Amino acid sequence: MxxxxxxxxxxxxxxxxxxxxxxxxxxxxxxxxxxxxxxxxxxxxxxxxxxxxxxxxxxxxxxxxYIPGQAVTAPAPPWGLTDAALRSVGRLLRRFHDATAGFDAAPHTWSESPPEPFRVGGIAHNDPNLDNVVFRDGQAVAMIDFDLAAPGDPVWDVAATARLWAPLRAPVDTVDGRRDRELARLRVLVDAYGLDDVGRARLPDAVLGHHDWMTALVGDGARRGVPGFAAYWTPDAAARAARTRTWLEQQRDAITASLL
Missing domain, CATH: 3.30.200 (Phosphorylase Kinase; domain 1)
Known part of the structure; x- marks a missing residue:
């Protein structure tokens, strides 16, 4: 065997x-x-x-x-945190959304969909975390782990990717070279994706919405005893989530300005 x-x-x-x-x-x-x-x-x-x-x-x-390559698993390798890697993630995400444009999701039962007004408009991966993207030669080539995929607006996925990859969170919780470059990297991502003006205007709401949605999903899973979620959702993790939400609210104008 x-x-x-x-x-x-x-x-x-x-x-x-x-x-x-x-x-x-x-x-x-x-x-x-x-x-x-x-x-x-x-x-x-x-x-x-x-x-x-x-x-x-x-x-x-x-x-x-099996898709050959490397995912950006902890401890994250330096090549996975470069602007070049981030650009390739943006281009891959756009290709995914373009490829799903003709897919009819209606006959199927999905995981929890994003909240309104981000529930319709396409298919969202919903969890484009660093370890859910496969790289080869420093370039993103594939997305994996579609367990949370569901009907959703593409801008919701862009927001999720920005939140996780820029990353859009309190700088005190970023311990690598991305710290204090959050907004610059946000611009790298949305430009590589080709997000239009309407999407950019909606992105701050989508980022905060995805943070709240994912926090609730993980917290609920932990309370129900889902092993991975229960192990992750420690008091420290809850405190980080609270700091991130405060930071996103405080930085809303700066996030908006960075997208212009």
Missing amino acids: TSEVPLHGGTANRGRVHRVGDTVRRPLRPTAPAVHALLRHLEDVGFDGAPRVLGVDDDGREVLS
């Missing part, structure tokens, strides 16, 4: 995702039929930046194609 190699990263599925040869085995969620329909659509339209659906194994796990 081919040995199983644990794949690191992630929160909800930590320790439960394994590589077997050229495949990845992951827990099968109730929303898997929706996600698999999305991934098959991406394959049909020629988008090469997502895994392919290969089926379900004898242990009841979904089987996806």
Whole structure:
């Protein structure tokens, strides 16, 4: 038998995702039929930046194609935090949104959708964290972990990416070279994505909305005993989230100005 190699990263599925040869085995969620329909659509339209659906194994796990490369897992390698890497993430995200434009999400049951007014307009990955993007030669080539994908406005995904990658949070909580460059990196991302003026005007609301949405999702998962969320949602994590929210509110005008 081919040995199983644990794949690191992630929160909800930590320790439960394994590589077997050229495949990845992951827990099968109730929303898997929706996600698999999305991934098959991406394959049909020629988008090469997502895994392919290969089926379900004898242990009841979904089987996806393994995408060679590196994710930016902790401790983050310096190449993953460069502006060049960030630009490539913006371009990949735009390609993903363009590829999903013709996908009909209506027949499927999804994970929790973003709140109004960001609930419609396309498909959102919803969790473009650093460890959910695969790189080769310093360039983002694929997105993985579509468990939280759901109908949503593309600007919601741009906001999520900005929040996580710039990163848009209190500088005291950034300990790498991105510290105090948050707004400059925000501009790098939105320019690489090609976000239009309407999207830029909506982005500050989307950033704060995504922060609140994800904080509530993780906090609720921790209270329900989801192992990864429970381990992550410590008092320190809750304090960081509160600092981030305060900072986002205080920096709203500066965020808006940086996008002009």
